Amino acid sequence: MELEGVIIDIDHVPLADRSIIRITLKSNSGVYSVLDKGFYPYFRLVPYNKNIDPASISKMSFRDMQQNQMPVHKVSKTRHSLAGKEVEVLKIEANSPRHIPEISRMLAEFGERYEYDILFWKRYLIDKQLNPLHGVSISAHDDDGILLLDSIKGLEEEYKLNKDLLQLCFDIETYNPAVVPRPDKDPCIMISYWIDGESGVLTTKKIDRKFVKTFATEKEMISAFMNLIKEKDPDIIAGYNSSNFDVPYLMKRAEKNGMSFRIGRYDEDIRQEHHGLVEAIRIPGRINLDIYNVARFVSIVGASEKLIKINRFTLSEVYRAITGDTKITVDKNNIWQIWDGTDSDREELADYSLSDSVTLNKLYEFFIALETETSKVSMLTLAENAVSTTGQLVEVLLMRYASDNEELVPNKPEQQEINRRMSNPIEGAYVKTPEAGIYDNIVVLDFRSLYPSIIIAHNIDPAAIAGPDESVYNEAPNGIRFRTKPIGIVPKALKKLINDRKEIKKAYKKDPDSKTLAARSSALKILANSFYGYLGYARSRWYSRDCAASVTAFGRSYITMTIDDAEKAGFHVLYSDTDSIFIQMQKKSKDDAISFLNSINAKLPGLMELELEDFYLRGVFVGKRGADAGAKKKYALLSEAGRVKIRGFELVRRDWSNIARTAQKDVLEAILKEGSKEKAMQIVKNVLDRLRDGKVELKDLIIYTQLRKDIDKYDAKSPELAAAKKAIEKGAKRKDEVQGATIGYIITRNGNTISEKAELDELADSYDPDYYINHQVIPATLKILKELGFTEEELKGGGVQKRL
DNA sequence: GCCGTAGGACTACCA
DNA sequence: ACTGGTAGTCCTACGGCG
Numbered sequence: 001m002e003l004e005g006v007i008i009d010i011d012h013v014p015l016a017d018r019s020i021i022r023i024t025l026k027s028n029s030g031v032y033s034v035l036d037k038g039f040y041p042y043f044r045l046v047p048y049n050k051n052i053d054p055a056s057i058s059k060m061s062f063r064d065m066q067q068n069q070m071p072v073h074k075v076s077k078t079r080h081s082l083a084g085k086e087v088e089v090l091k092i093e094a095n096s097p098r099h100i101p102e103i104s105r106m107l108a109e110f111g112e113r114y115e116y117d118i119l120f121w122k123r124y125l126i127d128k129q130l131n132p133l134h135g136v137s138i139s140a141h142d143d144d145g146i147l148l149l150d151s152i153k154g155l156e157e158e159y160k161l162n163k164d165l166l167q168l169c170f171d172i173e174t175y176n177p178a179v180v181p182r183p184d185k186d187p188c189i190m191i192s193y194w195i196d197g198e199s200g201v202l203t204t205k206k207i208d209r210k211f212v213k214t215f216a217t218e219k220e221m222i223s224a225f226m227n228l229i230k231e232k233d234p235d236i237i238a239g240y241n242s243s244n245f246d247v248p249y250l251m252k253r254a255e256k257n258g259m260s261f262r263i264g265r266y267d268e269d270i271r272q273e274h275h276g277l278v279e280a281i282r283i284p285g286r287i288n289l290d291i292y293n294v295a296r297f298v299s300i301v302g303a304s305e306k307l308i309k310i311n312r313f314t315l316s317e318v319y320r321a322i323t324g325d326t327k328i329t330v331d332k333n334n335i336w337q338i339w340d341g342t343d344s345d346r347e348e349l350a351d352y353s354l355s356d357s358v359t360l361n362k363l364y365e366f367f368i369a370l371e372t373e374t375s376k377v378s379m380l381t382l383a384e385n386a387v388s389t390t391g392q393l394v395e396v397l398l399m400r401y402a403s404d405n406e407e408l409v410p411n412k413p414e415q416q417e418i419n420r421r422m423s424n425p426i427e428g429a430y431v432k433t434p435e436a437g438i439y440d441n442i443v444v445l446d447f448r449s450l451y452p453s454i455i456i457a458h459n460i461d462p463a464a465i466a467g468p469d470e471s472v473y474n475e476a477p478n479g480i481r482f483r484t485k486p487i488g489i490v491p492k493a494l495k496k497l498i499n500d501r502k503e504i505k506k507a508y509k510k511d512p513d514s515k516t517l518a519a520r521s522s523a524l525k526i527l528a529n530s531f532y533g534y535l536g537y538a539r540s541r542w543y544s545r546d547c548a549a550s551v552t553a554f555g556r557s558y559i560t561m562t563i564d565d566a567e568k569a570g571f572h573v574l575y576s577d578t579d580s581i582f583i584q585m586q587k588k589s590k591d592d593a594i595s596f597l598n599s600i601n602a603k604l605p606g607l608m609e610l611e612l613e614d615f616y617l618r619g620v621f622v623g624k625r626g627a628d629a630g631a632k633k634k635y636a637l638l639s640e641a642g643r644v645k646i647r648g649f650e651l652v653r654r655d656w657s658n659i660a661r662t663a664q665k666d667v668l669e670a671i672l673k674e675g676s677k678e679k680a681m682q683i684v685k686n687v688l689d690r691l692r693d694g695k696v697e698l699k700d701l702i703i704y705t706q707l708r709k710d711i712d713k714y715d716a717k718s719p720e721l722a723a724a725k726k727a728i729e730k731g732a733k734r735k736d737e738v739q740g741a742t743i744g745y746i747i748t749r750n751g752n753t754i755s756e757k758a759e760l761d762e763l764a765d766s767y768d769p770d771y772y773i774n775h776q777v778i779p780a781t782l783k784i785l786k787e788l789g790f791t792e793e794e795l796k797g798g799g800v801q802k803r804l
Numbered sequence: 805g806c807c808g809t810a811g812g813a814c815t816a817c818c819a
Numbered sequence: 820a821c822t823g824g825t826a827g828t829c830c831t832a833c834g835g836c837g
Contacts, residue, residue, distance in 0.1 A: 276820065277820060301821090391820070392820095426822080428819095428823030428824055429819065429822095431819085431825075451819095529821090532822070534821055534822090535821090536821075537820085537822070552822085577818065577819060577824090578818080578823095580819080625826075631825085631826065632818085632825055633825055647817085647818065647819095648818065648825085648826080650826095650827085653815090653817065655817095705814090705815065705816090706815075708814085708815075714813085715812085716812075716831085717830060717831085718813085718814070718828085719829075754828090754829065755830080775828085775829095779828095806836085806837095807836085809832100809833090810832090810833085811830105811831090811832090812829105813829090813830085814827105814830105815828090816825100816826095817824105817825080817827100818823105818825080819823095819824090
């Protein structure tokens, strides 16, 4: 039979003598499971002795630790290129991926080993050139009720499912008399879900709510949840931090109840795997999607795309960030008391539980387009894409190009090599020091995708570095020479991403409401922007100090050339950072700026392009604290269209209080929009008065900071650390609640030093006006008012005493 | 012992 | 656990002073 569809999941099933690939395919006619017996896991060996006979390796006897035979399936000769040179390679196929580590170890004495750590199913996708969500076409036959694959290939046209992938969102509540729930002792008390518009709560006590179903035991409740999944057959199981909490917890509870928590499409256990630093949950035949990971990924990687900015990654904070609404909540530490409380307590708990799943579904709807489109670009399954870092996405993409080009995939570096790379960083971008001041009529120009376009224009690739005796090359400003051809896999991959994005943008213009097109464009940009970083990443397979240093050297050269030309043409350059240049127009017209832009573009190679970012009516640059020089990476602009663009100022930083941030924002806007010196001063005076009079709400005084390290591993004392430690001592927080978390604290009146005065936001009952005046509002606003000609004394004279 | 400050640890930002 | 460049806070150690 012939099948077309998207790959939901791909894994392998271990049989007695070998492992075979299994594909879970979703087609418009249903979900199919197809086995491919024609593919074997393998690694490659570059033998020290070229005359080594493949047959002799085939005949060797390999045994594992338990002395089980591990026959080699097949050994064949290939030719591959390695760092730009042709080499003879042996491809050694095994029967099971489990055999690869041992067989490759035993062959280490015969040569250099490569590609021994590429996962079996990933290898399959790469070698067969498949893109799971884009769609595949399969030819298979029925063998006693099992579908066996005859051939598979990727589809040219994207496969259109007539319905979106079906998601089930769920969340659990647990009994927690010890505050932190103990999976071996404390039962799961509620499971809430949302699927296809239907939502409900499964529980074990009678609760008077229509959406609640009550079961006699925890075991029956978990079984009912498993049955629900079986019956509704979702493609995606979405939770919030579910890979670390909900799923492992239910697995443990099921085990305690003498059963197995199985929610896949096959009668198999869920697999828990380490994936870099995150825990990955594999649900056979379905897609596990932990929205917590997704939100973090988008927030970190999508930052440049301005997708979202989230300060804290709790479910309710993320919900608030994307919808502006707040969700209902309960005191998490007291769930067990609520559960043991009154009927109405339990009704509220059920409402809360339900709201978590409903909320989660809204987050799912918000993130799924980008997640799906990133998967199509990375050509990984949705579940794998969701647990991958950008580094891993770039890596797997380059593996595909290496495979197409018959290049060996470089090995991952050993720890010693990683340390060596990290201790030797490269020089980065150029940043011009601005002159503090307030300027009118500014034009901002920037290079479109500077680093990707440099890599493409100059064929920057580890395998393209020319030797000293070669004559055809392009020399980077740092002296590294790159062959002009053949085109390396790094520029080749980038060019495809950039060309694809051009096409998508064209389509988007015709269909501006398409979320899919917008998300695909973002996904392409995120991937393209990660290549330079990957070249300089210490753990990268394609690390190349020379390449990364050449990219930034070219970058510095292009931007300084642009600055010099602008000045030669009579413009005043205010500021520049990496790929952008801020020009004060003075007597020049917009046409002059455009013709300058054109003159630069006329001499740029390839698809490199300087773009007009925007014209601005006014801009503010401030001085560095305690120095004459202007501060870099800090500016505020007002565009002709009335858009305010603010970068770097305290008001965009979460580790400043709301009161200081708001005051700074109001001052900047008063200057930008109204040019009013007096109004700016009045804003600050009002805030200082309110602070002194104790009229400011505590919530506007919270300072948020992440405790990035283990709480005992800090060398330095800090207010946030002191506040966290005090909360732990009081028993208000557990270590694991604050470690790695973004905590909020307030400087109170109790104590002498700032650290002594710091208390977690929920524990603080006063604030120290002196601190907020002299350490928050004044530093944030004074440097701006200074540019208006005010002095510190005038500000203080406006009603502030420095002394208590 | 008090004061001012250089320098380290740390975080969050820009590109 | 993609890069480097940067500002800024808080704290501590240190040196000068008396």
